[in-house]
Ligand SMILES: [Zn+2]
């Protein structure tokens with residue numbers, strides 16, 4: 001099992017702050033990837049304008065931030081975090097999301113949300129895993145940023161069926177009415193927090209529920225974007 005060591009995850013240099021997981025040089029290399037579309041976080045010519053795909057069909061959120069692409073080395077740590085029961089990785093991974101959000105705000109691409117809504121797991125899955133990875137990420141982010149996070153604001157009422165064998169339309173149908181809002185969101189600026197965004201069908205369904213509840217604006221913040 002991977003534990004937090006006193007060395008940088010990537011280059012093995014000693015760390016000044018063990019809780020960071022990565023040295024400053026590796027962190028900036030990871031965060032200075034090629035430009036991504038601000039709406040879908042997929043590689044694009046400009047980091048400021050929506051890509052052609054998004055212009056054709058605008059996503060239901062104003063921006064999608066991803067700490068990085070779902071590729072090694074980041075994907076390896078995300079798998080360790082999620083599947084190998086290593087919740088101790090939540091903080092260093094959330095820090096990458098924080099740095100991405102700070103940079104986007106400095107560039108005028110986003111505003112800070114009032115509320116972070118983490119993607120819920122169905123209670124059976126959470127019981128088996130022992131933790132909800134998205135809630136742990138949101139908890140750290142809410143600690144550092146001027147916004148709130150309360151797990152339980154959004155409930156998953158149906159267990160997730162295996163999504164990866166379904167096409168986009170089947171995924172959307174599979175998720176319909178899978179979430180129930182447990183708090184008032186009218187007028188709130190919200191960021192949905194997820195670990196990995198693949199097709200975006202889960203966050204789209206949550207966005208639909210939050211919009212229906214009267215959310216003023218929506219963003220998606222994730223650790224990794226699948227290319
Ligand atoms: Zn390093």
Ligand SMILES: [Zn+2]
Pocket residue numbers: 037038039040041042050051052053054055
């Ligand atoms: Zn796009």
